[in-house]
Amino acid sequence: MSPYTSWFWRFMKRSSNKNADMEKRPRSAKPRGRVNAYFTHHLWVLVSSLGVLWRTPMATLMTASVIGIALALPAGLHVLLQNVQQLSTGWEGTAQMSLFLKPGVSEKRIQTLAKKLRGWEGVAEVRYISREQALAEFRELSGFGGALDSLDENPLPAVLVLRPTTEAAEPAQMALLLGKVQKLQSVDLAQLDMEWVRRLSSIIELGKRGVMLLAGLLGMAILLMVGNTIRLTILSRSQEIIVTKLIGATNAFIRRPFLYTGLWYGLMGAILAWILVASLLGLLSAPVSRLSFLYNSQFSLGGLDLETVLVLLGSGLILGLLGSWLAVGKHLQAIEPT
Amino acid sequence: MIQFDNVNKRYPGGYEALSGVSFHLKAGEMAFLTGHSGAGKSSLLKLIACIERASRGNVLIDGQNLRRLKNRHIPALRRKIGVVFQNHNLLYDRTVYDNVALPLIIAGYHQSEVGRRVRAALDKVGLLGKERVMPITLSGGEQQRVGIARAVVNRPPLLLADEPTGNLDPELSREIMGLFEQFNQVGVSVLIATHDHDLISRLDHRLLTLKQGKLERDGWTSEMQERKRAFNNESD
Numbered sequence: 045m046s047p048y049t050s051w052f053w054r055f056m057k058r059s060s061n062k063n064a065d066m067e068k069r070p071r072s073a074k075p076r077g078r079v080n081a082y083f084t085h086h087l088w089v090l091v092s093s094l095g096v097l098w099r100t101p102m103a104t105l106m107t108a109s110v111i112g113i114a115l116a117l118p119a120g121l122h123v124l125l126q127n128v129q130q131l132s133t134g135w136e137g138t139a140q141m142s143l144f145l146k147p148g149v150s151e152k153r154i155q156t157l158a159k160k161l162r163g164w165e166g167v168a169e170v171r172y173i174s175r176e177q178a179l180a181e182f183r184e185l186s187g188f189g190g191a192l193d194s195l196d197e198n199p200l201p202a203v204l205v206l207r208p209t210t211e212a213a214e215p216a217q218m219a220l221l222l223g224k225v226q227k228l229q230s231v232d233l234a235q236l237d238m239e240w241v242r243r244l245s246s247i248i249e250l251g252k253r254g255v256m257l258l259a260g261l262l263g264m265a266i267l268l269m270v271g272n273t274i275r276l277t278i279l280s281r282s283q284e285i286i287v288t289k290l291i292g293a294t295n296a297f298i299r300r301p302f303l304y305t306g307l308w309y310g311l312m313g314a315i316l317a318w319i320l321v322a323s324l325l326g327l328l329s330a331p332v333s334r335l336s337f338l339y340n341s342q343f344s345l346g347g348l349d350l351e352t353v354l355v356l357l358g359s360g361l362i363l364g365l366l367g368s369w370l371a372v373g374k375h376l377q378a379i380e381p382t
Numbered sequence: 383m384i385q386f387d388n389v390n391k392r393y394p395g396g397y398e399a400l401s402g403v404s405f406h407l408k409a410g411e412m413a414f415l416t417g418h419s420g421a422g423k424s425s426l427l428k429l430i431a432c433i434e435r436a437s438r439g440n441v442l443i444d445g446q447n448l449r450r451l452k453n454r455h456i457p458a459l460r461r462k463i464g465v466v467f468q469n470h471n472l473l474y475d476r477t478v479y480d481n482v483a484l485p486l487i488i489a490g491y492h493q494s495e496v497g498r499r500v501r502a503a504l505d506k507v508g509l510l511g512k513e514r515v516m517p518i519t520l521s522g523g524e525q526q527r528v529g530i531a532r533a534v535v536n537r538p539p540l541l542l543a544d545e546p547t548g549n550l551d552p553e554l555s556r557e558i559m560g561l562f563e564q565f566n567q568v569g570v571s572v573l574i575a576t577h578d579h580d581l582i583s584r585l586d587h588r589l590l591t592l593k594q595g596k597l598e599r600d601g602w603t604s605e606m607q608e609r610k611r612a613f614n615n616e617s618d
């Protein structure tokens with residue numbers, strides 16, 4: 045206990061003792077435990093600003109809901125896109141490439157080529173379909189057997205069917221492989237059998253950009269919303285701000301409860317968005333499973349992954365804090381005692 | 383502690399609330415400030431707490447010229463000054479305890495210390511039993527005393543009071559003035575603006591009288607004291 049404290053205590057105790065006391069005030073006394081008190085105060089403001097929000101549950105819930113919906117929209121779309129991507133990656137596994145060989149390439153050269161291709165990176169399997177096999181297959185499947193019989197020569201080329209490894213089944217790499225294969229001497233024409241998978245992939249990419257853009261716009265909307273809510277709170281508490289300024293509060297001190305209020309709004313909004321997206325996925329997951337069962341697929345709807353949840357909570361916190369920061373910076377200066 | 387050098391205060395409307403005011407209140411001194419309504423008493427106090435700034439002249443507090451005081455240093459100045467406001471300026475959505483604790487919280491005192499000091503200050507103004515009460519349920523005089531407790535809880539070296547006995551009966555007024563005298567006796571400089579001539583004529587302190595913004599008289603509260611001091615000064 046500092047001498048200042050004990051002095052103060054004795055001074056305050058003297059209320060009944062009216063005798064003059066010429067004891068001098070110590071000048072260089074400081075309150076103890078300032079750093080500790082600083083953190084305690086932050087914690088206290090954090091909790092009490094939540095308490096203030098708690099006292100007006102409807103208003104708080106409404107603000108948090110608006111933030112929640114604005115966050116849930118891009119988050120939900122993001123998760124859905126993730127799922128579509130997941131699904132199309134499954135299809136990419138079945139992607140294959142057909143190499144139609146030039147006529148007149150000898151059987152021996154074809155075998156060498158097939159062997160060479162098997163050695164390439166990203167190639168899982170190379171299957172050779174000779175001209176005769178192709179003809180037999182065609183005859184069987186097409187039902188044009190009679191027509192073929194009338195030709196005196198087999199019109200079908202020999203084909204090497206190339207199946208990529210799962211890692212290489214990704215569109216960009218398939219395109220690379222296609223380019224390489226096309227340069228081979230014996231190859232007349234190379235064709236990617238699943239061109240549309242690539243298209244889908246670029247659509248997903250576009251969708252992701254769109255979600256980002258949407259998230260940006262909605263983020264701005266949240267900033268404005270939180271800013272406006274905090275502005276109204278500041279105005280409704282201007283008398284309190286004036287009084288604390290008169291007593292010697294710094295701007296940082298006055299700012300604090302408003303910043304924490306914004307933080308709480310953001311966090312509550314993010315949690316609401318989490319709940320919204322999770323329940324949406326929960327609702328969709330049963331019908332999706334049934335659908336994929338009908339299509340003989342193993343696919344089931346993936347939920348929110350940890351990264352998405354963290355980004356969601358983080359952006360809620362940051363947007364809430366930033367929104368209130370902007371409002372506080374703009375409106376607190378204007379409130380001065382007169 | 384407080385030094386005014388030829389201070390003018392002109393409000394934006396062009397009205398000159400103070401003109402050519404000069405005086406010096408030494409550390410540990412106690413003085414009353416009086417004058418008719420509109421004479422500029424509140425304006426003078428506002429200049430000291432840097433709520434308003436002087437239009438001309440210099441105001442020095444504890445050797446610090448307020449003309450050169452940056453806005454961000456104003457809070458530090460105000461923490462050194464306890465102010466009892468004419469209109470109380472209490473926070474009506476907080477308890478009496480929280481109101482009085484506010485200056486300590488702002489200054490970053492530890493919770494345990496806050497509790498002891500707040501109770502000691504409330505004890506001093508006779509409101510110890512009303513800690514948990516909302517100020518709106520208190521009488522005008524009680525609210526005034528909450529304001530006084532809040533002004534002194536931080537042990538400021540300078541205490542300003544604007545009509546601190548405006549709502550009090552004579553008995554309580556005398557008690558409150560006694561309280562200010564006690565603060566003064568332990569070294570706090572005190573400046574009190576008041577209308578209450580009856581009250582101050584019984585006390586023996588310096589008296590500054592404002593008239594239409596000018597310092598008309600710088601003397602003593604009682605005639606006899608005044609003559610005695612004048613005599614002493616001549617014989618020095």
Ligand SMILES: Nc1ncnc2c1ncn2[C@@H]1O[C@H](COP(=O)(O)OP(=O)(O)OP(=O)(O)O)[C@@H](O)[C@H]1O
Pocket residue numbers: 382393394395397398399417418419420421422423424425426468
């Ligand atoms: N913010 C302001 N803007 C313009 N004029 C003001 C302002 N504050 C005070 N005045 C004027 O300055 C003059 C002095 O006001 P002040 O409040 O200092 O008087 P006072 O001596 O405290 O009076 P009272 O005893 O009624 O409280 C008044 O005429 C008032 O109208």
Ligand SMILES: [Mg+2]
Pocket residue numbers: 423424425468544
């Ligand atoms: Mg006044």
